[in-house]
Amino acid sequence: MNLKDIHNVYFIGIGGIGMSALARYFRFLNKNVAGYDKTQTPLTNELIELGISIHFEDDISLITESFKTTYNSLIVYTPAVPEEHSELQYFKENNYEVKKRSEVLGIITEDTFCFAVAGTHGKTTTSSILAHLLKETNTPLTAFLGGISEDFNSNFVLEGTEFSVVEADEYDRSFLQLSPNVACVTSMDADHLDIYGTDKALQESFKDFINKIKPSGKLLVRNGLPLDGTTYGIEDDSDYVINNIKIEQGTYIFDLKTPEETISNVRFNKPGKHNLLNGLAAFAMAVQVVSQPYRLAEALSTFKGVKRRFSYQIKEKDFVFIDDYAHHPTEINAVYQAVTEMHPDKKVVAIFQPHLFSRTKDFIDGFATSLAKFDTVLLLDIYPAREEPIKGVNSSWLLEQIDNPNKKLIKKSELINEINKCRPEVLITMGAGDIGLEVNNIKNELAYAN
Template sequence: MPMTEFALPRRSDLPSAGQPVFLLGIAGAGMQALALALVSEGYDVSGSDRDLEAARTLEKHSVRIVRESDMTAISHAGLVVYSAALAEDHPALREARSAGIPTLKRARALGALVNDRLLAAVAGTHGKTTVTTMLALATERAGLDPLALIGGRVAPWGSNMRPGAGDLAVVEADEFDRSFLELDPDLAIVTSVEAEHLECYGDIEALETGFRTFATRAQRLLVCADDAGAMRIADSHESARTYGFASDATYRVGVVEAGRAGQSCLLYTEAETLPFRLGAPGAHNAQNAVGAIAAALWLGAEPARLADSLEQFRGVERRLQVLHESDEIVVIDDYAHHPTEVRATLEAVGSAWPGRQLVAVFQPHLYSRTRDHAVNFATALAEADRALVLPVYGARETPISGVSRDLIIEARRGIETVEPDEIETLIAVSHPTVLLFMGAGDVTALAHQAARFASGDPIDALGD
């Protein structure tokens, strides 16, 4: 499979349908979505991961999971796809290359799968998972039958991939590792651009250059008018349109009625006003929804079919996900791991459950992000009635000298530390409380433990 070094990947870079494809690091969200999409396109898919249990869910979708040490499946593959989290000198990669088997990084394989379709790609520092999901649901409701790959599990699909027979593909475009630069979108959506993944880019200027390259490649560009960074990207595109609450947005949103169960909204354009119902709370979700519906309109969806397209949307897994709710306590799990996301999540929860004590349990994700945003994290967390910070979840990073959760705690008086084994004590509340867990690491396991404990199942909760 010859490929020019700077050429964008195309379907011809993949083996023909029916051929075996092996995925290294298959348990990650992006790799799982790709595996399912390859199955839907007729490929014989297998894979391995250090976390075999997390990968086992794919077996019910005809994906064969093997141990990392099992080289037999790799030796028969027509292509090996590997996660960005894997080192280039991983033993299995070395084995494949020495055997002459083509290898592609996950981002390039995704591009090869979708670049020859009508591609709508959603990028942004935050909000991209939700907007991608909303756009997929809206275009599905409009009858466009999209192929969709998303970074979070979507309840109606039972996974984070939707097979589609239409020409349209809707994908989440990740800026990490410059992955989105492997995509060739017809329509690019940019939700926000703030300092993030600077471990990949070095500085905000290089990050914005990456977003600008992604955006200018597209024939059409849609950006959030409420985000200064996104608007700077819009300046580089002559046919950019905007969405959001801003009075001069091409597609402006107004919230007519809002509550815990959702909100009634209006989408305003120069030509028309479109009412729509959204099944999720929060001003940030109203903003996300108008972006998704605006994109669907631009892709040719009939307005009348979009009015109820998001009425049943309750969020993506780990995005304001309510795990337990009673008169005494509500337990919520959320993926927020950037200061802007933390602030938006706290505002949404406070609006949806007014009058309750809001206790935020935050797990910083990555040492570099903790170092770069400690003060902003502390400022955002101060919006909670009580804020507790877990130890840093390092993920792919090694510890950085002098960087710990203490940087956040020392930046603002009143923020406390909490250890994983102390979570159950937070359930013993004296008045109605919302216990909100936030972070991109394994804090989700603590959220589920707390929910089970709050449900009266302490033995199961403590046994995990």
């Protein structure tokens, strides 16, 4: 398929973070872009402001008339859309060019020098840091990000077309559509077992992804993963390593050792050892093509962050409110490590919205252990996303497993009252569902109260 021959691009599930970045890309190319999503969100509103027509009912009659021609139209869908979706069925039955998001991403990036960030955790932050480093060193890049970068205020960056930055998503084996020049694997914890069945199958898929790297390409691997590549880590024997870490006023200061040299007094402002690793991975990827290691290290200090990745909403002396996308036990543990390191001896209240019935079922023990560490846990109902309920799998079951006397199952409508009752010194909201839509309301209410 030649994208130059495509005039109309229609997205089924256009409001997804990855889909919306692609929609922005095609809109920038002056393609006729439209789409469907089941929910109106700030992301869909932003797309509408760009002139993209979006409707929110699965109804063939609502498809824009210009998309009734097959010869110059591309239909893009996300695997989260059910196969029986009537619009998806219509396009397939009428012989349109229908492709998954990952296939289109692979086509767009195949003629670029492609950086691909893979891993069950850390993809979005690492790729956002990488895009920031490349931009700061005037590298012509296009980036498709899985979150809203606070540096670019977008999930799509267009500063040139020679290089591309993408997240290599393991869900539905999407990353096997890519052929990167430089790839990174940040983590391989068990996840998406509804797709893979077993942890071993997931790990085999990562190995398949590595085999997609171009023959002259480079693989960066977090030290400790069962993969062969150039390693990165913290205070270990990695090829790229961070040593001599200090914290001054919430900022990490450290030495960054590369295979060639050591750069002293590097600064990085995002809390948590996991974010230090993300920053190091992005540096190690960028330095493969940018021969300015000191400039890259300097650019680490100006990275602002990604929305919903340990994002400070309120940061006062007596009260802190942080929002995070964490939806896996490993990610919750990383948030706990970061918050206790940056705000020691503070009373921490965690509000968590579990994401997916299958993930809750598969990792019930891990969720219970990670959540029990917080001083108080407020649990919301499971956000189903693409799934139907699983009998016996609910937030009440998870609550029973959490070994913490200060725990409670609450409704979203009760959030403000329950937070006020707890009187936290540090409040954290976590989850990959619609809890993110509650953040501004919480922030406004608590800022006024404090």
